[in-house]
Amino acid sequence: MTSAPTDAATTGSHASGQGEDLLVVTDLQKHFPIRRGLLQRQVGAVQAVDGMSFSVRKGETLSLVGESGCGKTTTGRMLTRLLEPTGGKILFEGRDITHISAGKMRPLRRDVQMIFQDPYGSLNPRHTVGTIVGAPFRLQNVKTEHGTKKAVQDLLELVGLSPEHYNRYPHEFSGGQRQRIGIARALALKPKLIVADEPVSALDVSIQAQVINLLEDLQDELGLTYVTIAHDLSVVRHMSDRVAVMYLGKMVEIADRTPLYERPMHPYTVALMSAVPIPDTGRRTKRDRIRLEGDVPSPINPPSACRFHTRCWKAQEICSTVEPPFAELAPGHCVACHFPENLIDLPMPTVHAHSPASPQD
Amino acid sequence: MSTNATPRSTVPRDRPGPTPAGPFLQVRDLRVHFPTDDGVVKSVDGLSFNVERGQTLGIVGESGSGKSVTSLSIMGLHPPGTAEISGQVVLNDDNLIGASPEHVRRLRGKNMAMIFQDPLSAMHPYYTVGHQIIEAYRIHNRVSKQVARKHAIDLLDRVGIPQPGSRVDDYPHQFSGGMRQRAMIAMALSCDPELLIADEPTTALDVTVQAQILDLIRDLQQEFNSAVIIITHDLGVVAELADDILVMYAGRCVEYASAHEIFTQPRHPYTWGLLGSMPRLDRERTERLKPIPGAPPSLINVPNGCPFHPRCAYAQLTGGASETQLPELVETSPRHFLACHLSAQDRQRVWDNDIKPSL
Numbered sequence: 235m236t237s238a239p240t241d242a243a244t245t246g247s248h249a250s251g252q253g254e255d256l257l258v259v260t261d262l263q264k265h266f267p268i269r270r271g272l273l274q275r276q277v278g279a280v281q282a283v284d285g286m287s288f289s290v291r292k293g294e295t296l297s298l299v300g301e302s303g304c305g306k307t308t309t310g311r312m313l314t315r316l317l318e319p320t321g322g323k324i325l326f327e328g329r330d331i332t333h334i335s336a337g338k339m340r341p342l343r344r345d346v347q348m349i350f351q352d353p354y355g356s357l358n359p360r361h362t363v364g365t366i367v368g369a370p371f372r373l374q375n376v377k378t379e380h381g382t383k384k385a386v387q388d389l390l391e392l393v394g395l396s397p398e399h400y401n402r403y404p405h406e407f408s409g410g411q412r413q414r415i416g417i418a419r420a421l422a423l424k425p426k427l428i429v430a431d432e433p434v435s436a437l438d439v440s441i442q443a444q445v446i447n448l449l450e451d452l453q454d455e456l457g458l459t460y461v462t463i464a465h466d467l468s469v470v471r472h473m474s475d476r477v478a479v480m481y482l483g484k485m486v487e488i489a490d491r492t493p494l495y496e497r498p499m500h501p502y503t504v505a506l507m508s509a510v511p512i513p514d515t516g517r518r519t520k521r522d523r524i525r526l527e528g529d530v531p532s533p534i535n536p537p538s539a540c541r542f543h544t545r546c547w548k549a550q551e552i553c554s555t556v557e558p559p560f561a562e563l564a565p566g567h568c569v570a571c572h573f574p575e576n577l578i579d580l581p582m583p584t585v586h587a588h589s590p591a592s593p594q595d
Numbered sequence: 596m597s598t599n600a601t602p603r604s605t606v607p608r609d610r611p612g613p614t615p616a617g618p619f620l621q622v623r624d625l626r627v628h629f630p631t632d633d634g635v636v637k638s639v640d641g642l643s644f645n646v647e648r649g650q651t652l653g654i655v656g657e658s659g660s661g662k663s664v665t666s667l668s669i670m671g672l673h674p675p676g677t678a679e680i681s682g683q684v685v686l687n688d689d690n691l692i693g694a695s696p697e698h699v700r701r702l703r704g705k706n707m708a709m710i711f712q713d714p715l716s717a718m719h720p721y722y723t724v725g726h727q728i729i730e731a732y733r734i735h736n737r738v739s740k741q742v743a744r745k746h747a748i749d750l751l752d753r754v755g756i757p758q759p760g761s762r763v764d765d766y767p768h769q770f771s772g773g774m775r776q777r778a779m780i781a782m783a784l785s786c787d788p789e790l791l792i793a794d795e796p797t798t799a800l801d802v803t804v805q806a807q808i809l810d811l812i813r814d815l816q817q818e819f820n821s822a823v824i825i826i827t828h829d830l831g832v833v834a835e836l837a838d839d840i841l842v843m844y845a846g847r848c849v850e851y852a853s854a855h856e857i858f859t860q861p862r863h864p865y866t867w868g869l870l871g872s873m874p875r876l877d878r879e880r881t882e883r884l885k886p887i888p889g890a891p892p893s894l895i896n897v898p899n900g901c902p903f904h905p906r907c908a909y910a911q912l913t914g915g916a917s918e919t920q921l922p923e924l925v926e927t928s929p930r931h932f933l934a935c936h937l938s939a940q941d942r943q944r945v946w947d948n949d950i951k952p953s954l
Contacts, residue, residue, distance in 0.1 A: 443872035443886030472874035511831030
């Protein structure tokens, strides 16, 4: 069950050799106990995350993608220590934060912030925008040069809201504006790392683009590092430098954006990509979509060895007996599969009609 | 706008089935207004379209554009006294607006059925999935419980539920999200409805499951030759399914044409904006997305003139008309309806220079 903690975290980061690691995660696990009976004995566990290893470089955007229930949100919540990991290790700037206490974590909260998915549920309806965005300053006892109000108003301007919104309540704003308030709050203490859990999935298409552009501008301006959690593969391609694909609590593939989208190696990634509806009527017949049968199995009792073998069209006997190693099959491109796709060692024609990958990707 | 807009002429279709005088479903100048303390919310304000059997219409728009309100009015699901509905919804030569609730109730399930966005809240948690399918089937068909149960199992099998014989006795919470959505499709199809309305049928689902459900809707439509209305904000989904697309903005239709034309020759600036603002996997990655500025208007205070003009990059080309006059929905070319003040030359120029190269 516990996969060998490979050196994937480090191998992954050698890829382009630029930037140092801000966050290093090794063999991270989260098992939620299932308790039954009078004595609430533990009878099993939901293996929400079961051995994730990756690293995040300063200034990059790493996206976690996967279907619902694959553990991407749980991973995000462990990175911000909103959840206590069951096993593994999280190093933030070289410091082990896996099990540090809430009190010791508090100063670190300045550096690690979170943007939540639901712009309706993540803002207190009884607080004004000024109170919400100013809360980090109060909680951390941060004194700003011209007072908290000025700082909050600057933040509101930064995210494209008007400083006059200071005294308004969340219900007076649209979904896109609320998401901006959430972003302003996350930015208040100039964090180094922002974990954004589905930051745009609750928004309309036209607003989604505004918020994506805002997040990118802020990254350039403030040198932020993002870990985004998303399920929309088109949005992920647009936002990310690197992408990690998760399936049932495990990482199955991680690579730089361009190689991942042009030469996905894990069959699951290939299937995910082929399932994305393309807004072009001419493609309706031409595409050969890979249809995955059935649903994601239960993480209480996941399939043996390779967890994808029950739905994989390439599965053979070895897939249900031997867990595939998470190996670097191309520079910076790690895959856990016995029979990877697109496995060619040298420059190859790309799948889509794209220009060749630029080296800095 | 469209009080006198003629929905496009009925296209002759070589499909079996009865051919009544008019189109199978005809919506004419539908208006749904909700009186509130703050003013009248004009959720739908003059909407007209046709759907034939065997055909799929996609209705696209942002939240609050009136898509779902339209579908609920067709189904007669607005509670009495909440909405002021006017216009015509003619299903098989039968006007549903103004018909008695009892009459519409008898049509519901048998002649028209709906797939809702959220299957967990659309199903009753207290009854088994099978019970809920059987109930609908027995209301419209005089059959014994055994026959109805057999029918429910067949349907669950048809929509791809594994072991339908035992899952029929499961409760909704025992199903996964994708299975619940399938079960709801089975429920909607239990009486072979002639009109199927799917309101955001895949929004709550993962892409792999979404692909399965879209395939399923397409297969079932071919099998039953139903008319399908699919309501969504995802242009990718309508591109997969729809024959015609109707783009809504602030309760009105701004563009209505075949799906192929909407994707290859869109004419309304809002449609351009929608197509331009989403990242696409089938295109090279761009450095920046081009969002539509601003936010959709409140339906209590719809801007004067063209409701889209405050967000439209080309409004100044109309010489002020877009700020004062409501554009009519006119047929700019065969089967392509458009509500926009831009002159044909300006539109062509903008399309050639700005839009087409970047789409």
